[in-house]
Amino acid sequence: MHMAILGGVSLSMLYTLLYPWIYRYELAHYVMFGVALPFIVGLIGAFVWRAQVLARSFRVHAELNVDHEFRRRSAMLQGMLMAIIALTTTTLAMTILPTLFYVDIKLIITVFDYLLIVIFYARPEVNLYITFDRGLPNIRMPFNIKDVIEGKVDASQISMGVGKIGEFENYEIHSFDTCVEIGACEEYCPAVSAGRPLSPRVLVRKLAILKSASGLDADPFKVIGEDELWACTTCGACTYNCPVGVRHIDIIMDLRRKLVELGKLDQKKSNLLLNISQYNNSMGMPNYGRHDWLKELGVKTVQENSDFEYLLWIGCMGSFDNRAREIVKALVEILREAGLLDKVAILGDEETCCGDPARRLGEESRFQELALNNIELFKKYDVKAIITICPHGYNVFKNDYVKVDPWMGNVKVYHHVEFLNELINKGVIKVSRDNVVFTIHDPCYLARYNGVINPQREIIRKVGDLREPVRHGAQTFCCGAGGANYWYDVPEKKRISHIRLEQLMDTRAQTIVTLCPFCNAMLTDAARVKGVEDKVKILDIAEIIRESVAKPVETKQIN
Ligand code: SF4
Ligand code: SF4
Structure with missing residues (x-):
């Protein structure tokens, strides 16, 4: 158009x-x-x-x-x-x-x-x-915790969120009047499709009208409701598709941070932050022993295997959720088959939340504390590369941690699909083709935020046939878990995960391929509620590779 x-x-x-x-x-x-x-x-x-x-x-x-x-x-x-x-x-x-x-x-x-x-x-x-040079993952960070610790910035002067129009950054204020109602954001927004109380177009235009009527001192919460802000999954489709460069995602996050600052959180959101503070993980489980089950599978910790090449970042879902553990197990089995288990190590009890749920919710201080602690751990164990099954951890390590400490630029971050694709392309593992039709659910934080689109397709075309859903690749449709939505409820007419499952099932594929433990959980739950569990399988890419992996070939050198 x-x-x-x-x-x-x-x-x-x-x-x-x-x-x-x-x-x-x-x-x-x-x-x-x-x-x-x-x-x-x-x-x-x-x-x-x-x-x-x-x-x-x-x-x-x-x-x-x-x-x-x-x-x-x-x-x-x-x-x-x-x-x-x-x-x-x-x-x-x-x-x-x-x-x-x-x-x-x-x-x-x-x-x-x-x-x-x-x-x-x-x-x-x-x-x-x-x-033009603000990429989608470059979401505003209101302060840097290192500057506060080093005394370069007075903590009392920092404003986390935005309580007046004039407190938005200039580029955000300019963008209010920029919106000319083209509506691409609304077309791609899962919250709009689900009938949630949010439209990114309406949100930006309301701020534009408020600014022109009441000036820079106006309170944005006069026209923006709390539900409106929590309805966002931070999938980034609005910002990605806006042809005139409006960054809705920054505006929404600025306002969410204000809500957190004012303590305007319901029980579920408070519980999430409490879990992260008390237990160091988002699942509210005792952190001690989070990787014991992995040690039983023969995966060593960074202390036991100080020569490791890759840190396996398991994430909160992978560490505690039974279904997500199956995904991690599949990855471990592939690595074992390829003779690479000695090249990886886990953090064991020292692994904590990556901070993504805190950042997406708007709890920036907690996020940066976690980021800084994790970076210190990475430095302590001389981490050079990380492999993770979670696109949320992948995204924060790649795009947000570097802003907290540029040292993170030295660490190569892999999503497991990238790593496994490299192993397949180098002939370290061989997969066999079967008569199965697959469709791929691309996670927003992998495909749209970070452009990881081809590795999963290269692999699937080697193991079977691929049918793309209407929304795929960078134009994927969220599963409904992002932006910390996994932990709280939003009023909606139809569940986002149900809409996505229908799009995927419209391809008539036998297996839906997931690349994120949260997406897997959301789609599996949608299939259960809709009573279609027996009509389609929902498997992570690691599980599909494990099923089709032939015996490893000679070479174990992957560099
Ligand atoms: S980030 Fe996603 S859910 Fe949020 S407003 Fe934009 S398109 Fe809608
Ligand atoms: S859970 Fe999966 S689809 Fe949903 S926001 Fe995260 S990456 Fe996106």
């Missing part, structure tokens, strides 16, 4: 520049019209699509009960974009008419069209320039 508009507007501008020289030649009009024809078709498609977006926005406004002024402004902005599409289509279609340029109705339409384009796109262009 965006390409059709961009292409159509560019062609229209090119024709306007060329027109004074070529309008006398009849043939030129036919050639120009011929070239414009595909763009005209694209623009008509874009217009129809916009009409659908407009209808959806009316529905969302009714569900979220937004006020009249909001609806009026929304219709005006969306109407403007539809007018641009209609006028650009008209200017291109009229190229076939060989009339005089300077007295031409085309000129009036063209000037009006360009005027609208300038008004509509000026701010988005500036915003794209401001945010």
Whole structure:
């Protein structure tokens, strides 16, 4: 859609520049019209699509009960974009008419069209320039705990969250007015699909209207509800898909941090933070002995195997949840088969939460304390590489820990699918092909945040056939567990995990491949509730490889 508009507007501008020289030649009009024809078709498609977006926005406004002024402004902005599409289509279609340029109705339409384009796109262009180098995982960190410890920053001056419009960062404030209601965020948002009380488009536009009405001192919580903020799974689809560079995810996190600062947490959210503080893990289990079952499988700790090459980061789910332990076991068995068990080690009782649930919930101090402690451990044991089965740990190690301490840039972080794919490609393990049809559920924090999309596909194509669901790769659809949602409830019309399971089952694959213990738990639970457990298997990539792994080949050298 965006390409059709961009292409159509560019062609229209090119024709306007060329027109004074070529309008006398009849043939030129036919050639120009011929070239414009595909763009005209694209623009008509874009217009129809916009009409659908407009209808959806009316529905969302009714569900979220937004006020009249909001609806009026929304219709005006969306109407403007539809007018641009209609006028650009008209200017291109009229190229076939060989009339005089300077007295031409085309000129009036063209000037009006360009005027609208300038008004509509000026701010988005500036915003794209401001945010172009902020990748999705680069979510704002309000302070650095090391600066506080080293006395470079006064802790009392730090504001965790945002309680006034003026406390947002400049790029965020600029982005409020940048939103021109294109609605791509809303289209891809799982919270909207599930009928939760959140639309990223409505959230940003409410802040824009509040700012223009009440200025920088306005309190964002006048227009944003707590449920609205907790409804977000932090899947990043909004920010990833916004064509004008609005970073909804930063805005939502800034406001969540304020709620945490004010202690506005229900029992389940408080329990999560309490578990992390008291037990050092998100599952509320005694941390002591968290890896005893792994030691029984022959996996050594970092003390027992000081020559280890890879730290196996098991994560809270992998350490305590029985189903997730099966995934870790599968990985361990593959490593054993490949003769690599001596190259890995675990932290044992010293492993704690990676901090992801605390950071996503908005408890930044707790997250940074955990990050700093873990980094100290990594330094103590001279960790050079980490393998983890959890995309959340993977993401924080790769993108957030480096901000806490740049030393983490020295540590190579692998998700187990990357590591196993390397082993397969180097011939260290061999898999065999079977007559099974698979579909892949890409975790947001792996595929969208970190671009890990191909390794799982390379592996699956070697062991069977692959059928992609409608939403896959970087455009994956969340399972509903992200953003600490795994630990608390959100009002919704339909469960996000049920919607995702339906998308995956629509492929008619026999096995759904997961790459995250949380995704696996969410989808397995959805299958149980929907009574379809016997119709589809839900297995982690490690379990699939273990099933199809042939005996290891000679070489055990993987460097
Ligand atoms: S991060 Fe995901 S759930 Fe949250 S607003 Fe954006 S698209 Fe919706
Ligand atoms: S649990 Fe899985 S799909 Fe859901 S946010 Fe995490 S990575 Fe995304």
